[in-house]
Amino acid sequence: MQAEVLVHRPVLAEESPRLLVTDPNGVYVDGTFGRGGHSRLILEKLSPQGRLIAFDRDEEAVKAAAQIQDPRFQIIHAPFASMKEELAKIGIDKVTGIFLDIGVSSPQIDDPERGFSFRFDGPLDMRMDTSAGETAAEWIARADAAEMAKVFKDLGEERFAMKAAKAIEKVRTKEPILRTKQLADLIAATLPRNKKDSAQHPATRIFQAIRIHVNQELEQLKRALESAGSLLLPGGVLAVISFHSLEDRIVKKFFEAAANPASCIDPRLPLLPSQLPQPLFNRAVRILPSEKECEENPRARSSVLRGASRTDAPWPEQGVQV
Ligand SMILES: C[S@@+](CC[C@H](N)C(=O)[O-])C[C@H]1O[C@@H](n2cnc3c(N)ncnc32)[C@H](O)[C@@H]1O
Incomplete structure (x- = not known):
């Protein structure tokens, strides 16, 4: 794009x-x-x-x-x-x-090729600097459930952090998770909808957490x-x-x-x-x-x-x- x-x-x-x-x-x-x-x-x-x-x-x-x-x-x-x-x-x-x-x-969020949004299907990248560092897909492929859960909890304030992490760990033994839609669908099938804000996609917090982690935004x-x-x-x-x-x-x-x-x-x-x-x-x-x-x-x-x-x-x- x-x-x-x-x-x-x-x-x-x-x-x-x-x-x-x-x-x-x-x-x-x-x-x-x-x-x-x-x-x-x-x-x-x-x-x-x-x-x-x-x-x-x-x-x-x-x-x-x-x-x-x-x-x-x-x-x-x-x-x-x-x-x-x-x-x-x-x-x-x-x-x-x-x-x-x-x-x-x-422009970053709205370009499916950057992989920031669960609203579009695209490669699970999420790096602001695409010339350096680990992509979201690479991190998801290598992190263990404890590491993922910590990121989802600390950076996404996700209540069901471990549940999401375990679901990712299980799915990736069968197929690599490489696309935004694949991850968003997997999270939607695993986590309940937010009771306070039912319009919010269940993957919102997980995507936020991965993005902050991949880009080391708080550091x-x-x-x-x-x-x-x-x-x-x-x-x-x-x-x-x-x-x-x-x-x-x-x-x-x-x-x-x-x-x-x-x-x-x-x-x-x-x-x-x-x-x-x-x-x-x-x-x-x-x-x-x-x-x-x-x-x-x-x-x-x-x-x-x-x-x-x-x-x-x-x-x-x-x-x-x-
Ligand atoms: C919210 S936008 C800024 C929009 C800008 N103020 C404008 O009016 O167009 C954030 C921008 O900061 C960049 N950015 C975020 N974190 C950064 C960092 N640690 N170092 C350099 N650029 C960063 C992003 O790539 C993005 O282009």
């Missing part, structure tokens, strides 16, 4: 660049280019001196970025967890703002937050849009710990106030999409934008633990 015909509508499109861009002459990072909806809006806010470095681990997204012919813009094909190393390669060690709109893009996010803390100039903003509670929890905890690092210190230690670690970020704001946006773009419904500005306290070597 041609990636160009698949579109992605940016969520919180007004709020995100407004929160992020504090200095039009600054250097900004969009860690999740996708189809560049947010990148274009950020560029609109920058002066001729401003710069925007975008990242995406998906080659289709990187190809789509060629449409932006703007000397202030540059795209890097790399995971955002390695933004610090990648920026160092082009001589950047400090930036004014960092934006992440995490998760998958509509990527934690590493990116840490890099962002050390890259941002004082006053610079880190803004993150997440789409489900596992990610949002990590972002929320990171900002809470970074705004109050003294809370992580044992209160019994005899420290003077001046010896306590200083806030690394100011208090974060939380912004939700308007009702109008949710009506116009149902994908926006689960989105949460959190953002905060960096203080001038030096970033600690041990980082912020979340």
Whole structure:
């Protein structure tokens, strides 16, 4: 399928660049280019001196970025967890703002060949970067039931995680599980429908879990937050849009710990106030999409934008633990 015909509508499109861009002459990072909806809006806010470095681990997204012919813009094909190393390669060690709109893009979900969705039949791939790593089919073929159940439970919050894992283990002794429909049908035949939301396909949580696992999404996010803390100039903003509670929890905890690092210190230690670690970020704001946006773009419904500005306290070597 041609990636160009698949579109992605940016969520919180007004709020995100407004929160992020504090200095039009600054250097900004969009860690999740996708189809560049947010990148274009950020560029609109920058002066001729401003710069925007975008990242995406998906080659289709990187190809789509060629449409932006703007000397202030540059795209890097790399995971955002390695933004610090990648920026160092082009001589950047400090930036004014960092934006992440995490998760998958509509073009990824809507292309059956990428294998992200149980709505279409396609190869069970699910990698955002199809040039590296293990596919979902390869993982399902090699993981034992305990490993699969742990992923389904931890990353999909699936109540019947072991039941699903055992069913997969049984079926794969007879035939390899290579297609999205094959897996979706197998899960639908094994798990009961969600009582609270009977419209939800029984494979929803399992697909989410496999996708997060195959792409190491939570580890990527934690590493990116840490890099962002050390890259941002004082006053610079880190803004993150997440789409489900596992990610949002990590972002929320990171900002809470970074705004109050003294809370992580044992209160019994005899420290003077001046010896306590200083806030690394100011208090974060939380912004939700308007009702109008949710009506116009149902994908926006689960989105949460959190953002905060960096203080001038030096970033600690041990980082912020979340
Ligand atoms: C929700 S979309 C972003 C859409 C974008 N803001 C827009 O307006 O078009 C997420 C994008 O981030 C990319 N992505 C997700 N995790 C990534 C990671 N760890 N490193 C780099 N890119 C990532 C995906 O490949 C996808 O293209």
